[in-house]
Every structure is written in structure tokens, then in C-alpha cells.
Amino acid sequence: MIKIAAICGMGLGSGLLVKMGVERVLKRNGIDERDFSVEVGDISTAKSLWPDIFVTSTEFGARLKESQDIPVIEVHNLFDEKEIEAAFVPAFKELLANKK
Amino acid sequence: MSLLDVVVQIMSKPSILVGLIAMVGLLSLKKPFEIVVSGTLKTIIGFIILGGGAGIVISAILPLGDLMMKGFGLQGALPVNEVFVAEAQKLYGTQISLVFFFAFLINLILARFTPMKYVFLTGHHTLFAATLVTGILGLTVFKGAGSEIALIAVSALIVGFMMVFFPWLSAPFMEKVIGTKDFVMGHFGTTNYVLSGWLGEKIGDPKESTENIKFPAWIGFMREPLIAMGFVMFIIYLIAAIAAISAVGVEETMKMLGSGDAWWLTSFILALTFAGGVGVILLGVRMILADIVPAFRGFAEKIVPNATPALDCPVVFPYGQNAVLVGYISSIVGGLVALGLQIAVNGGATMGLLGGVILPSMIIHFFVGGTSGVFGNATGGWKGSVLGGFLTGLLFTLLAGTALRAIGAIGIPNSTFGDTDFGVVGSILAFITGLFK
Numbered sequence: 001m002i003k004i005a006a007i008c009g010m011g012l013g014s015g016l017l018v019k020m021g022v023e024r025v026l027k028r029n030g031i032d033e034r035d036f037s038v039e040v041g042d043i044s045t046a047k048s049l050w051p052d053i054f055v056t057s058t059e060f061g062a063r064l065k066e067s068q069d070i071p072v073i074e075v076h077n078l079f080d081e082k083e084i085e086a087a088f089v090p091a092f093k094e095l096l097a098n099k100k
Numbered sequence: 101m102s103l104l105d106v107v108v109q110i111m112s113k114p115s116i117l118v119g120l121i122a123m124v125g126l127l128s129l130k131k132p133f134e135i136v137v138s139g140t141l142k143t144i145i146g147f148i149i150l151g152g153g154a155g156i157v158i159s160a161i162l163p164l165g166d167l168m169m170k171g172f173g174l175q176g177a178l179p180v181n182e183v184f185v186a187e188a189q190k191l192y193g194t195q196i197s198l199v200f201f202f203a204f205l206i207n208l209i210l211a212r213f214t215p216m217k218y219v220f221l222t223g224h225h226t227l228f229a230a231t232l233v234t235g236i237l238g239l240t241v242f243k244g245a246g247s248e249i250a251l252i253a254v255s256a257l258i259v260g261f262m263m264v265f266f267p268w269l270s271a272p273f274m275e276k277v278i279g280t281k282d283f284v285m286g287h288f289g290t291t292n293y294v295l296s297g298w299l300g301e302k303i304g305d306p307k308e309s310t311e312n313i314k315f316p317a318w319i320g321f322m323r324e325p326l327i328a329m330g331f332v333m334f335i336i337y338l339i340a341a342i343a344a345i346s347a348v349g350v351e352e353t354m355k356m357l358g359s360g361d362a363w364w365l366t367s368f369i370l371a372l373t374f375a376g377g378v379g380v381i382l383l384g385v386r387m388i389l390a391d392i393v394p395a396f397r398g399f400a401e402k403i404v405p406n407a408t409p410a411l412d413c414p415v416v417f418p419y420g421q422n423a424v425l426v427g428y429i430s431s432i433v434g435g436l437v438a439l440g441l442q443i444a445v446n447g448g449a450t451m452g453l454l455g456g457v458i459l460p461s462m463i464i465h466f467f468v469g470g471t472s473g474v475f476g477n478a479t480g481g482w483k484g485s486v487l488g489g490f491l492t493g494l495l496f497t498l499l500a501g502t503a504l505r506a507i508g509a510i511g512i513p514n515s516t517f518g519d520t521d522f523g524v525v526g527s528i529l530a531f532i533t534g535l536f537k
Contacts, residue, residue: 009325010463012289013222013412020394033135040386044326045379058418063320076418078410079283093213 002036002095005051007060011042014078018055021084029089035096052095055088071095104449114193115147120390124196125395146387147189150438153384154186156377160370161333163354164340165514166356171343174443175450176459177508179500179518180329181228182381187512189233192238195248197256198409204396206260212405220263220402222286222412225519228488229288232522235531236506240533258525264289266521267410270488273297277416277478289468293413294359295429296476296488297486304480310422310473313482319425329464330375337367354477409422413471420474424466426482427473427489431465434493442501456504456516458497468492493521499523506530 004022008015013089018037026036041049047067054064054072061074073088110116120460121141126136161178168176189196203226210282211217220226234255238473242251262285270293285293300306322328339361344353350363359366416423439458446452469492476488500516503526507516517526 008414009323009467011382012224012389014414015384016223016389016393017411017415019219019390020397023394037327042326042379042382044324059323059413059414059424061419063323077278078415078418079409 001034002053002092002099003049003051004036004092005046005049005054006037006038006040007043007046007054007056007064008040008078009041009043009059011045015040016058016093017078018066018075018084021079021081022055025041025081025085026092029085031079031092036080036092053091092095105122110384112194114189115144116143116148116213117121117194117197118200118392119144119201122391122395122508125392125399126352127129129395129398132449132499142387143391146384146390148350149387150186150381150384150385151376152187153191153380153382154183155280156380157183157374158187158377160373160377160410161514163370164337167337167340167344167353170347170352170356171340171345173449174457175447175514176457177500177504177514177516179461179464179496179516180378181464181518181522182224182378182385184507184512184515185231185447186381186384187515188235192231192234195238195252195255196227196230196234198252199259200227202252202256203230203259203263204458205401206256207263208400209402210260210264211400211407214264216264216265216268217333217407218264218286218406218410219397219404219407220267220286220410221393221397222410223309223396224385225288225412226259226263227385228519228522229262229525230255232268232507232517232526235260236526236529236533240506241536262288262460262521262525263410266410269294270410271408273475273479274416277419281408283409283411283415285413285416285471287413287467287471288519289413289464289492289496290521291524292468292472292488292492293475295495296472296484296489297479299487299491300476300478300480300484302480304476304483304485306477306479306481306484308481308483309420310426310477310482310485311420313422313426315422315425322425322428323466325463325466326375326379329378330372330465332460333374334368334371334464338364341367382498413467416474417469420485422479423469423473423477423485425473426485427469427471428466429469429474430473430486430489431469431493432460434469434490434495435460435465436493437496438497441498451505451508454498455501456508458500458516460497461518464496465493468496468519496520496523499527502527503530506533 003028142335472492476484
């Protein structure tokens with residue numbers, strides 16, 4: 001199971017939007033929902049989550065990248081599922097292929 | 101104990117009520133059985149975690165109340181929505197959970213049958229609004245066992261209305277920020293966002309954008325509201341402790357702090373315990389919303405398919421990353437000015453002409469101030485950003501002060517609401533319910 005972490009400032013509103021976007025996009029791309037989990041986190045505790053991949057806004061991308069070796073996908077418009085699809089799905093599929 | 105007694109016991113636990121809301125949502129989305137079970141249980145656990153976080157926070161700021169009393173002779177209230185909700189649910193948890201549920205339905209009904217076609221997807225703000233309105237009305241006009249249904253009905257109507265009205269208000273300026281009509285603001289600081297956008301047009305030039313300014317790299321740490329909050333709480337504690345020491349001496353102050361350790365060390369630990377407690381509350385809120393909001397969205401898409409989503413404020417941050425910081429800092433200044441006004445007007449009492457005394461809250465300055473900064477910048481460049489931010493801090497602090505008249509009656513020590521729209525609605529309700537006394 002691929003662990004995805006959606007990160008925002010407080011881990012509440014925008015993180016949940018990203019989580020919904022990621023789940024909908026992955027479902028549309030035929031991924032079984034048992035193959036992934038999406039957790040929402042805030043930027044301060046993000047480092048303790050150890051996901052397989054981070055999704056966040058351009059606000060936090062740089063901060064997440066600087067400390068860990070985990071891939072970080074940044075989006076400009078958190079609500080735009082087309083942007084999430086273009087940025088996130090290829091990276092996710094690559095991770096899925098590596099795990100199997 | 102009859103079966104009916106047990107059913108009532110189960111249904112009056114707010115944790116179970118929110119769990120049931122999630123279960124209804126998950127079933128309606130036709131999720132597999134194990135996900136319905138785990139989602140429901142996680143929502144219930146989230147609510148319990150919320151209560152646990154409240155305990156941590158209360159223990160961390162109780163000594164502050166004593167210090168302020170002895171040092172300054174007054175009580176200040178901390179506008180941290182999350183803390184207030186976590187505490188209020190102990191008194192009104194059942195009613196709040198029901199208002200929360202029905203407010204979603206009212207939102208959908210209003211979106212379907214009025215021109216305000218918006219679906220409010222910021223779950224935690226719905227929860228805050230439900231707590232505010234239910235709390236104030238429950239203590240005043242709808243007190244007592246017989247008025248439960250009226251309390252829940254009226255509160256849900258007010259909150260549901262807020263969920264379409266404020267997004268509707270934000271729409272014209274939102275378009276100026278993001279360039280499209282794809283979504284609007286679903287966040288209860290809208291009074292200030294609209295004000296900032298409107299003033300920005302009058303006083304500034306969008307071409308002189310904040311995004312042209314170069315900020316140093318280290319400023320990045322200010323984007324972590326939890327850290328900033330712990331840091332500012334430490335400063336507040338130091339100021340209060342020093343005032344208390346000069347009033348009653350070090351020994352007495354250490355007793356109030358509840359430890360034999362050096363007073364500044366205890367203050368440091370208490371400040372970070374506060375931040376930690378807020379972190380726990382956030383985890384709880386996150387778990388509560390995780391299944392409820394997606395379910396609401398699924399419902400909304402079926403019932404009001406052409407509605408515009410109203411989203412949490414950080415969605416505009418990428419459209420003005422520097423504007424957020426400019427708005428944030430200006431807001432802090434505005435808030436301190438308001439605090440000074442409140443202390444001066446109250447003349448050392450806890451409640452005066454302007455209401456109560458409101459301490460600074462970094463979360464609100466960041467999110468509401470920052471968003472005002474973005475709206476102000478979109479219409480008026482850096483000038484709009486600075487003015488919008490400053491007025492935000494000033495306004496939400498003053499309004500939280502006036503609303504404190506009604507909220508104070510809820511009897512939760514040193515804790516109140518922040519975001520501007522809560523201040524507006526809270527102050528209006530305080531005034532109206534005051535007429536009924």
C-alpha cells in the first residue's frame with residue numbers, strides 16, 4: 001500500500017481538499033483504493049509521517065524537499081484536479097511499479 | 101436501566117453522533133464495508149482525541165489566567181477557535197453535533213433554492229460556527245430542556261445561512277484573485293477579505309505587487325503557525341510572569357505556575373505544552389472531518405450539481421505568497437493596536453465599553469491576515485496588502501472583544517473565537533440576545 005501525505009499549514013482545510021483531489025484522481029485512473037492511503041498533515045509535523053510521497057502546495061514544496069529523500073509533488077491550484085492528475089499520477093504509478 | 105435509557109445514552113454522546121454522520125456519509129458513497137466501519141470508528145476516536153487535546157491546552161493556560169489577574173488585574177481571552185470548540189463540546193457537544201449535521205442540509209437547501217449557489221467545504225469552520233451559534237443561543241434565549249429543538253433548528257438555520265452567504269459575498273473579489281469563477285472563499289474571515297479587496301481598489305495599484313518584493317529565505321519559518329503560536333505564547337507568559345513577580349514576588353508567582361523550577365523555564369514548558377495541545381486538537385478535528393467532508397461533497401454534487409465550491413483560505417496563497425506574509429505581519433500590528441485600545445478603554449477591568457481584552461493569536465493573524473493580504477494585493481498591490489492586513493488584525497480583535505460579552509457567559513476560561521465573521525455574527529447575536537434579558 002502506498003502511503004501518501006497531503007500537507008498544508010494546519011493540516012485541516014486545504015490538506016483535506018488535496019486528499020479528496022488525490023483520491024478522486026486515482027480512482028478515475030483505475031487505481032484500486034486498497035492500493036493507497038492518503039493522510040492529511042500539517043507542515044510542522046510532516047517530517048514525522050514518513051509517507052512514500054508528499055503532495056502539497058507551492059507554498060510548502062521547498063520546505064518539504066529540503067529535509068527528506070521523499071518525493072514531493074507540488075501543485076499551484078489545490079482544487080484543480082487536472083493539475084493534480086498531471087503532476088501526481090505519473091509519480092504515483094512509478095512508485096506502484098517499483099513496489100510490485 | 102431500560103433499553104430506551106441506553107439508546108438515549110448512546111445518542112447523546114457527541115462522539116457517537118459525529119460517527120453516525122460519517123457512517124451515513126460513507127454508506128451513501130457506497131464504500132466497502134470495512135471502510136464504513138473504520139471510517140466511523142476513526143471519526144468517533146477523533147472526537148475523543150479532540151477532548152483530550154482540550155485538557156492539555158487548559159492545563160497549559162490556566163496558570164496564565166492567574167498571572168494576568170495578579171500582574172495586570174485583568175483577564176485576557178485567547179482567540180483560538182480550536183481550543184474553544186474542544187472545551188465547548190463538553191457542555192453542548194450533543195447539540196453542536198446535531199447543528200453541525202443539519203447546517204450541511206440547510207446549506208444544500210439554500211444552494212438549491214436561492215441564487216446563492218455555493219457549497220461550503222471547509223468542515224472545521226462549519227464546526228466552529230455551529231459551536232459559536234449553539235453556545236450563545238443555548239445560554240441565552242434557548243436555555244433549558246424544553247427549547248432543545250428550537251435551539252438546534254434556529255442554530256442550524258443561522259449556520260447554514262452563513263455557509264452560503266459569506267461565500268456569495270466573496271465571489272466578486274475572489275475572481276480578481278484567482279482569475280476564474282471556479283471556486284470562492286469558504287472561510288469565516290470573509291468580512292475582512294471583501295474589505296481588503298474593496299479598499300485595495302481605492303488606495304493602491306495591483307501592478308505594485310507584493311510578489312515583486314524579495315524576502316530573505318529565513319522568513320520561511322513564519323509559515324508554520326503552530327511554531328509561531330508556541331513562541332508567542334512564551335512571550336505572553338514572560339510578560340505576564342514579570343508583571344506578576346513585580347506585584348507579588350517570585351515565590352508567589354512560582355506557586356501560581358505550579359512548579360519549583362525557575363519561573364521562565366516553567367513558562368517555556370507551559371507555552372510549548374499549549375502548542376502541543378493545539379496539535380492534538382488539530383489531529384482530532386482532522387479525523388472527524390476526514391470522512392464527513394468528502395461525503396458532504398458527494399451529496400452536494402448530486403443535489404446541487406451546478407454549485408460553486410467554497411474552499412478554505414490557503415487555496416489563494418499560491419496567488420500571492422509574499423502577500424500572505426505582508427498581510428500576516430500587518431495583521432499582528434493591527435491586533436496589538438486593538439489590544440492596546442481595549443486595555444486603555446477598559447481601564448484595568450476585564451470587561452468594558454469595547455467588551456473584553458483579546459490576546460494575540462498567530463493562527464488567525466496568519467490565515468485571516470494572510471488571506472486579506474492576498475485580496476488586498478490583487479486589487480491594490482502592496483498598499484492594499486498592508487492596509488487589508490492591518491484592518492484585519494484590528495477588526496477581528498475588536499469584534500472578538502465585543503462578542504466576548506455573550507461568549508463569556510459560556511464560562512470557558514480565557515478562551516474565545518477569532519475569525520472576523522465569527523466576531524460579526526457573535527456580536528450581532530450578543531446584541532440580540534441582550535435585548536431579551
